[in-house]
Amino acid sequence: MKLVGISGSLRKESYNTKLLKTIGERYAESFDLEILSIRELPFYDQDEEADPPDAVKTFKEKVKKADGVIIATPEYNWSIPGALKNALDWLSRGDKEMKDKPVMVVGASTGILGTVRAQIDQRKILGSSGLSARVLPPSTNEFLVTNAHEKFDESGRLTDEATLQFLDAVVNRFVEFVKKP
Numbered sequence: 001m002k003l004v005g006i007s008g009s010l011r012k013e014s015y016n017t018k019l020l021k022t023i024g025e026r027y028a029e030s031f032d033l034e035i036l037s038i039r040e041l042p043f044y045d046q047d048e049e050a051d052p053p054d055a056v057k058t059f060k061e062k063v064k065k066a067d068g069v070i071i072a073t074p075e076y077n078w079s080i081p082g083a084l085k086n087a088l089d090w091l092s093r094g095d096k097e098m099k100d101k102p103v104m105v106v107g108a109s110t111g112i113l114g115t116v117r118a119q120i121d122q123r124k125i126l127g128s129s130g131l132s133a134r135v136l137p138p139s140t141n142e143f144l145v146t147n148a149h150e151k152f153d154e155s156g157r158l159t160d161e162a163t164l165q166f167l168d169a170v171v172n173r174f175v176e177f178v179k180k181p
Ligand SMILES: Cc1cc2nc3c(=O)[nH]c(=O)nc-3n(C[C@H](O)[C@H](O)[C@H](O)COP(=O)(O)O)c2cc1C
Pocket: 009, 010, 011, 013, 014, 015, 016, 017, 074, 075, 076, 077, 078, 079, 108, 109, 110, 111, 112, 113, 114, 115, 148
């Protein structure tokens, strides 16, 4: 199974990117996770959507080929970061690569609510007609890392045992969800 990961944070020491790296390593036997960069994507411009810049074409192609997507969103001012929304806006147009694509939403924040507000917005956006993604239902799968600065080790891996146990359960459900027709 081939998945792609999108981190909503551009910073080098991002906990969200570290979370994706942890997921890629920990479940390497279940799937291959390629973390895509959104740094090179220009601002979405409707004048360019029919023939977008190369960075956008490459990004969209990788999402199209993936069996599923894991989005790790930080919370910026109670919502998802602009850079992540921009990436999703590109995906929502043209070939609409996210249509029916299985998606798992996760997030890490240094706050005590751990991206809960950002994830609500993220799920709303993924349900828009342009994206129409098949999102793993939040009911038992709302995976978030609170107080992220306390839960990763120096090598950048998530080490909090209780959080990892819950992650195992959610990722297992996502793998089954991706396999479903
Ligand atoms: C512009 C900005 C706005 C933020 N707003 C929130 C917020 O609304 N809620 C929250 O829990 N944390 C907020 N934070 C703190 C982030 O959770 C924290 O910086 C986190 O580490 C960002 O994710 P990253 O490590 O992947 O870059 C904000 C940080 C920045 C830079």
